[in-house]
Amino acid sequence: PFPCQLTSLSSSFSALRSRLSIGIGGLPLPGRRKMSAVAKLHIPAKARAEPRGVLVPAGNRVRVPNPDESKRKTEVQKKIPQQQGKSKRQPPVTVLASKVSPTAVKNNFSVDSVSSSEDSSSSSSAGSGLSGKKSNVKRQVKSSASPRRRGGELAVEHSPTRQEGPAKRCDWITPNSDPLYASFHDEEWGVPVYDDRRLLELLVFSQALAEMSWPEILHLRLTFRKLFDDFDPSSIAQFTEKKLLSLRINGHLLLSEQKLRAIVGNAESILKVQQEFGSFSSYLWRFVNKQPLRNGFRYARQVPAKTPKAEVISKDLMQRGFRCVGPTVVYSFMQAAGIVNDHLSACFRYHECNVNVENNKMEASESA
DSSP states (O other): OHHHHHHHHHHHHHHHHHHHHHOGGGOOOOOHHHHHHHHHHTSOHHHHOOOEEEEETTEEEEEOOOHHHHHHHHHHHHHHHHHHHHTOOOOOOEEEGGGSOHHHHHHTSSHHHHHHHHHHHHHHHHOTTTTTSOOOOOOOOOSSOEEEEETTEEEEEOOOOOOOOSOOOOTTOOTTSOHHHHHHHHHTTTOOOOOHHHHHHHHHHHHHTTTSOHHHHHHTHHHHHHHTGGGOHHHHTTOOHHHHHTOEETTEESSOHHHHHHHHHHHHHHHHHHHHHSSHHHHHHGGGTTSOEEOOOSSGGGSOSOOHHHHHHHHHHHHTTOOSOOHHHHHHHHHHTTSEEOSOTTSHHHHHHHHHHHHHHHHHHHHO
16 A cells, blocks of 8 residues: 555656646746846845946046936026027118108118017007017127118117227326326327427437436426427527526426537528528428338337338438447437338327328328
């Protein structure tokens, strides 16, 4: 009976094993591989979300992703196209001249009001949803109207106006400069001079720069003219030694004795030049072919203290008996007398002096 029991047990065990392999309802049970896949699916998300190293300017740092940050980024990306569509720049406003009165074009201020009134009327009739909102369109209005033909009608375009600030001067004229010096720069310095008395005056001032500055000389200008008889060469040439030493201010000589004697000697030389060339002005302007020189320097450091042309004039003056007329003095004299235009190219006086010279040339040619 014992072997029979073993046989029945083995058969029942085999039947149980076959039933287990078939599974419940006739479906096969999952194997080890499928069980491992199911086990992987049940791994918690926190165990798989490991922090990653991110390269930043300060070094490698661990950055943990934040779900709120990703949501914020998506919201911002949705808003960007809407803002870009709103912030598109509008083209310049073009107004037909047939719809605008000539006074509006001349005054250049009512064009925008006309166009804005038209826009407001059209927007009010478009619907109640836009009636309470203000237009954000920025209109561009040109300062100078430039007429153009469009479809047989005259169109006027306007560009944005620019606010003009104070006039640009040479760099050596600052807001703290002496007002008399600034007015001398704006009205006289660089303007061509053809009168012999004024030329002698500027030559004396250029010589005095070795002992004074331009503001000091300009404040004593009336005193200079009084003591030197309004710079009349024939009168200065007759100064005696006593008269020369009496040229004093507050008990001090106006200039050094060397400069004073040179002024008297130069007046005598000017009289000789007048006899030979007709005038001191004709003698000087022939060195530049009767036309001012234009340098057009951009920076003050580019303006020289002397030039080859000044050296030529200085040498010729010395040969004719002039004293204290070195190249530096002569070039300063050329600048003040307008023989050379050394205003910086950005200075408003540079262009004004050039325009005046051109106008004088046209007038001279017409009179000839």
